[in-house]
Amino acid sequence: MRARIPLTLMALAVLATAAPAASQTPLPEPAVDPLDSRDAKRVERMEKVVRELRAIVFQLQKSDKPVVVQPADTDARMAEMSEKLGDLEQTLRSLNSTIDNATRDLDAAKRENAALKAQLDGLSERLAAVEQKLTASTVAAAEAAPATAPTAPPAGDPNKAFADARQLMLAGDYDAAENAFADFVEAYPDAAKTPEASYWLGKTLSVRGAHADAAQAYIGAIRGWPQTSWAPDAVVELSRSLIALKKPSDACQTLAEFARRYPKASPPVAARAAAARTQAKCAA
Known part of the structure; x- marks a missing residue:
């Protein structure tokens, strides 16, 4: 079935088809000036x-499907572009807010790192001073000890001598243990x-309150900072003797080294060690 064509379009088509025929008939010379450029456009x-x-009319005549003429939706496209630009x-x-936050966090981290480095440098200096002071104390104590002529090692068994002294201490005979360990x-x-x-x-000297002699004995025990089961306790006992000596x-410093x-x-x-640090009122 042929599609119905609106009368307006048919009229325009008739005019359009008639236009070429009319254009073939020569027009008389105008009696007035030619059209100006604006009228020509x-x-x-x-x-x-x-x-x-x-x-359009010819297309409707050849096809049963209606022809849809879509006008350019300029306003809708502009609105869509504006929305995309807003997004x-x-x-x-x-993104700028995230970058600003990251920059602030980085600056704060740099400041914290600088402060931590300064603290670590100060702590290293303090530890070096403690080690130097302990070494000096050991040397001074050695120099203050009465000079004795070197003697030949005794003929006894050192392992048995140590075991006997240790047994005296376990038995609670601290005076005899003190003499045995000193020997x-x-x-x-x-x-x-x-x-x-x-x-x-x-230990035996600390029991009877001889803190100065006990400190000297502990210094001799931890010379070289041995990694043994009793060495940490020896350092703590040294700090307790120093506290008793009002130092x-x-x-x-000894507890920091500990x-x-x-x-x-x-x-x-x-x-x-924590209790001794509290008793000595050490800085945190």
Whole structure:
């Protein structure tokens, strides 16, 4: 079935088909001046519209499907572009905010790192001073000890001598244990058990309140900072003797060295170190 064509379009088509025939008839010479350029452009636009309408009419005649002429939706496209630009601006603002926050966090981290580095440098200097002071104390104590002529090692068994002294201490005979450990340190200065004997000698001296002698014994025990089971306790006992001798500053330096040298000390020893740090009023 043929599609119905609106009367308006048919009329325009008739005009369009008649236009070529009319254009073949020569027009008389105008009695007036030719059209100016503006009128000529206007006429040209009208002819273009007529040609487009004629093409539409011809298309309707050849097809049963209606022809849909879609006007350019400029306003809708502009609105869509404006919405996309708004989304882009929002994204850029969010990105700028994120960058600003990251910059502030980075600046804060740099300041914290600088402060931490300054603290670590100060702590390193303090530890070096403690180690130097402990070394100086050991040397001074050695120089203050009465000079004795070297003697030949005794003929006894050092392992048995150490075991006997240790048995006396376990039995609670601290006076006899003190003498036995003192004799051992003097008789076997280079024996493997000598540092531990000095540690136990310090223990017996601490029991009877001889804190100065006990501190000297503990210093001899921890010379070289040995990694043994009794060494952390020897350092704590040294700090307690220094506290008893009214030397809290030296005690705090010793406890700081304890934390650095023996970070894995047993919980009971670490608890006694914390108590000594509180007693000496060491800075946090």
